[in-house]
Amino acid sequence: MSESTPDTVVRTRRDGPVLVVAIDHPPVNALGQAVRAGLLAAIEQAGADAAVQALLIVGAGRTFIAGADIREFGKPPQPPALPDVCNRIEASGKIVIAAIHGPALGGGLEVALSAHYRLALPGARLGLPEVHLGLLPGAGGTQRAPRLMGVKAAAELMLSGRHLSAQDALAAGLVDRLADGADATAAGIAFASELLAAQTPVRRTRDIAIADRAAALAALDALAAETARQSRGLFSPLRIVDAVRAAVELPFDAGLARERALFVECLDSPQRAGLVHAFFAEREVAKIPEARAAAPRRVERIAVVGGGTMGAGIAVAALDAGLPVTMVERDAESIARGRANVAKVYDGLVAKGRLTADGKAAVLARYTPSTSYDDVRDADLVIEAVFEDIEVKKAVFRELDGVAKPGAVLATNTSYLDIDAIAAATARPQDVIGLHFFSPAHIMKLLEIVVPAKVGADVVATAFEFARRLRKTPVRAGVCDGFIGNRILAVYKQAADHLMEDGASPYEIDEAVRGFGFAMGPFQVTDLAGGDIGWATRKRRAATRDPKARYVEIADRICERGWFGQKTGRGFYLYPNGARTGQPDPEVLAIVDAERAKKGIVPRRFSADEIVRRYMAAMVNEGARVLEEGIALRPLDIDVTFLSGYGFPRWRGGPMKWADMQGLDKVLADIRAFAQEDPLFWQPAPLLEKLVAEGRSFDRLNRSA
Ligand code: 3HC
Numbered sequence: 173m174s175e176s177t178p179d180t181v182v183r184t185r186r187d188g189p190v191l192v193v194a195i196d197h198p199p200v201n202a203l204g205q206a207v208r209a210g211l212l213a214a215i216e217q218a219g220a221d222a223a224v225q226a227l228l229i230v231g232a233g234r235t236f237i238a239g240a241d242i243r244e245f246g247k248p249p250q251p252p253a254l255p256d257v258c259n260r261i262e263a264s265g266k267i268v269i270a271a272i273h274g275p276a277l278g279g280g281l282e283v284a285l286s287a288h289y290r291l292a293l294p295g296a297r298l299g300l301p302e303v304h305l306g307l308l309p310g311a312g313g314t315q316r317a318p319r320l321m322g323v324k325a326a327a328e329l330m331l332s333g334r335h336l337s338a339q340d341a342l343a344a345g346l347v348d349r350l351a352d353g354a355d356a357t358a359a360g361i362a363f364a365s366e367l368l369a370a371q372t373p374v375r376r377t378r379d380i381a382i383a384d385r386a387a388a389l390a391a392l393d394a395l396a397a398e399t400a401r402q403s404r405g406l407f408s409p410l411r412i413v414d415a416v417r418a419a420v421e422l423p424f425d426a427g428l429a430r431e432r433a434l435f436v437e438c439l440d441s442p443q444r445a446g447l448v449h450a451f452f453a454e455r456e457v458a459k460i461p462e463a464r465a466a467a468p469r470r471v472e473r474i475a476v477v478g479g480g481t482m483g484a485g486i487a488v489a490a491l492d493a494g495l496p497v498t499m500v501e502r503d504a505e506s507i508a509r510g511r512a513n514v515a516k517v518y519d520g521l522v523a524k525g526r527l528t529a530d531g532k533a534a535v536l537a538r539y540t541p542s543t544s545y546d547d548v549r550d551a552d553l554v555i556e557a558v559f560e561d562i563e564v565k566k567a568v569f570r571e572l573d574g575v576a577k578p579g580a581v582l583a584t585n586t587s588y589l590d591i592d593a594i595a596a597a598t599a600r601p602q603d604v605i606g607l608h609f610f611s612p613a614h615i616m617k618l619l620e621i622v623v624p625a626k627v628g629a630d631v632v633a634t635a636f637e638f639a640r641r642l643r644k645t646p647v648r649a650g651v652c653d654g655f656i657g658n659r660i661l662a663v664y665k666q667a668a669d670h671l672m673e674d675g676a677s678p679y680e681i682d683e684a685v686r687g688f689g690f691a692m693g694p695f696q697v698t699d700l701a702g703g704d705i706g707w708a709t710r711k712r713r714a715a716t717r718d719p720k721a722r723y724v725e726i727a728d729r730i731c732e733r734g735w736f737g738q739k740t741g742r743g744f745y746l747y748p749n750g751a752r753t754g755q756p757d758p759e760v761l762a763i764v765d766a767e768r769a770k771k772g773i774v775p776r777r778f779s780a781d782e783i784v785r786r787y788m789a790a791m792v793n794e795g796a797r798v799l800e801e802g803i804a805l806r807p808l809d810i811d812v813t814f815l816s817g818y819g820f821p822r823w824r825g826g827p828m829k830w831a832d833m834q835g836l837d838k839v840l841a842d843i844r845a846f847a848q849e850d851p852l853f854w855q856p857a858p859l860l861e862k863l864v865a866e867g868r869s870f871d872r873l874n875r876s877a
């Protein structure tokens with residue numbers, strides 16, 4: 173790869189009186205040091221050249237400018253700084269026009285806002301998404317956007333991080349004009365010529381006065397209150413409101429200085445590090461050895477076997493991606509239920525006004541219910557989602573082997589079972605793979621792609637391509653009981669059970685885990701998913717459980733009473749009259765007490781901090797085992813699994829990133845301390861010990877993979 177220098181990444185050429193400044197820094201024209209220097213040089217060149225009367229800034233490729241170069245965050249800053257570049261653009265004595273044909277995001281939009289005039293083409297998308305990275309717009313965006321689009325609208329744009337279309341940006345006042353087509357340079361030159369012909373003067377955003385400051389401040393107060401309620405411990409949103417407030421209260425330059433100070437606070441926050449890690453990790457997960465080794469097979473027709481909770485959700489996910497889906501069930505009654513499960517999702521959308529009746533009919537025209545395996549004959553990909561029973565699954569795969577066309581990919585949605593054994597039930601194990609969706613399958617982003625021993629690389633590549641079409645986040649996992657997510661979940665769930673038996677109530681544990689940033693605690697999750705599911709797994713594992721391992725029976729006592737959670741009106745919590753938020757149940761606490769007494773345990777108190785440390789240490793320790801066994805390719809695959817499938821707080825970056833940020837030595841010291849009480853459960857993972865001994869982090873493994 174050739175080195176980026178200012179003159180290679182920012183090219184200038186003159187077209188009559190217009191200096192065309194083209195940013196050409198693939199893949200997304202991020203504003204790395206060379207681009208910033210190139211832009212500055214272009215402004216100076218224009219200033220020095222009497223023949224130039226206007227500057228036109230455009231982006232090469234599909235993007236205008238994607239923003240600051242996120243890879244530079246956390247490294248020593250290199251001049252010129254982006255705010256200075258933006259100020260120089262705005263200060264130009266010759267008119268500057270930005271012609272936007274693709275994403276203009278973050279610092280990219282800030283460059284455009286410091287131009288004097290803005291033109292948007294149909295593919296333009298304008299936004300200030302810094303909030304998603306734990307930041308705020310730090311190159312004048314918080315000062316210029318309110319001047320152009322109004323204080324409240326600008327603050328909302330920054331707090332939501334959403335993108336505006338060209339039309340919406342025009343309506344909001346962020347751009348001056350729309351143009352057709354995709355050639356930003358031609359459209360920009362035409363616009364520039366028009367402005368020059370009319371002798372239009374420079375128009376600096378900084379000079380625009382903010383109207384009705386009292387109303388603006390009142391709107392910001394209301395937004396701050398709402399943000400404080402909703403942002404669940406997030407650091408940057410309230411700083412965004414503060415920075416916008418500075419635009420109202422302070423002169424422009426003082427406002428910029430305030431913005432900078434707040435930006436640096438955000439930049440230095442651990443939340444920024446966690447969120448930027450999440451951004452890159454979500455892109456890295458798709459980089460797997462099989463995708464480099466083989467091309468995906470064509471997938472045009474899908475079949476789903478089983479129309480229950482998961483089969484219906486998977487069918488909807490595939491229908492939503494525009495694919496035709498055949499669903500096979502056991503008998504007429506079951507397929508009627510499967511069809512109803514699919515239709516129910518679209519009925520919900522129609523009821524909410526998000527889909528028309530015709531739209532629903534058009535989607536369902538691609539859906540074919542069936543009770544005959546013969547109907548999977550044309551499918552390129554068959555996804556099995558029948559009962560979680562290895563014999564039932566093997567029988568289904570034997571059937572599929574008999575009817576599926578050669579080269580069809582045969583996938584199982586099993587949560588825990590041995591996919592090598594399922595593959596062995598067929599004469600074509602090279603075509604068998606795990607596609608582990610999460611419930612509700614048409615909503616949850618995570619798709620664990622489970623790779624058995626004999627599967628072909630092209631089948632793995634096909635699964636990743638399929639995930640991309642479904643807009644899912646794929647994570648490659650190896651075969652073991654529970655793959656990446658459910659395997660680790662089983663262990664930290666045990667840590668929670670131990671805590672409960674030793675003295676913390678399920679409600680205290682849930683509260684501590686929510687305090688860490690999870691949307692729900694483990695006992696709430698059990699109640700939501702249905703306690704019977706975990707109960708069945710525990711019974712299945714009973715025969716192979718180490719008799720010396722600690723086993724907490726509280727959940728079994730609760731399930732024995734038929735208390736399976738929300739669906740039965742009670743579980744760990746009470747849900748009177750179908751309530752969705754549970755209330756603590758004194759009878760559950762009595763069961764907990766009785767179980768403690770039975771084992772002679774004298775309950776002790778746990779602080780929220782200790783609850784979280786145990787919960788997280790169990791998660792990280794098992795994560796390290798999953799890594800050393802090769803079940804996960806890299807620590808980041810575990811992080812993405814938990815971020816997109818288990819409600820892990822995104823701003824903490826995932827469990828392995830969290831461990832790095834704590835210090836692995838600290839996590840290991842905790843594990844060793846907990847091992848004093850239960851050495852079997854708290855055996856440190858050898859990989860964790862090795863990393864600590866070598867002074868390395870999980871992130872180093874991400875980079876060396
Ligand atoms: N800096 C560095 N790399 C970036 C980047 C950025 N701002 N944006 C994207 N990339 C990289 C991605 O990591 C990916 O790299 P890879 O190919 O090695 O994996 C590559 O560019 C392509 O990105 P996508 O896969 O996301 O491509 P898409 O076409 O799907 O999406 C996009 C393009 C809409 C521009 C999307 O990448 C995006 O949303 N990027 C981030 C935009 C953003 O958050 N900007 C604000 C940055 S912070 C800022 O500007 C601070 C300022 O206020 C001072």
Ligand code: NAI
Nearest residue numbers: 478479480481482483501502506557558559560586587611
């Ligand atoms: P479910 O009980 O809701 O649905 C199973 C369906 O399979 C039933 O409709 C049944 O009639 C059908 N079926 C059974 N045998 C069949 C056969 N031989 N041919 C055709 N259809 C048959 O179960 P659910 O929850 O949808 O689970 C299905 C699979 O998905 C299981 O392997 C489960 O472990 C897995 N899974 C479940 C998740 C969940 O949250 N429910 C999450 C992720 C995976």
